[in-house]
Amino acid sequence: MAHLLSTDLQRGGDAALRAMFAARKAVFIDLLRWDLPAVDEQFEIDAYDNENAHYLILVDGDGKHLGSARLLPTLCPHILGDLFPHLSAGP
Structure with a gap:
């Protein structure tokens, strides 16, 4: 099942x-050992997870995460540009 969601970190967000x-967190902090903070020692949430972020999330029938992408407008700060x-070539 695919979900298209916006950030709602105030209420704890959706299960997806x-x-x-x-x-x-499992990929960037645990596996790749990037020096990033983990929220409640279980979530990797960074400065780009803000009101401009939308997420395309794929989960299986049990709600297990299969894949995801964070989408941000390029007119706002984003990880590729920053x-x-x-x-990427260009301004």
Whole structure:
């Protein structure tokens, strides 16, 4: 099942959002050992998870996270422009 969600961190978010943030922690903090904070020692949530973020999240029938993408307008700060500008040509 695919979900298209916006950020709602104030109320704890949707189960699909929680599963995505937990999966991001497993990949970026636990596996890749990036030096990032973990919210409640279980979620990777960063400055780009803000009111501009939308998420495409794929979960199975049991709600297990299968894959996701964070979508941000390029007119707002975004990870590619701020941290990895060398990966794309242009301003």
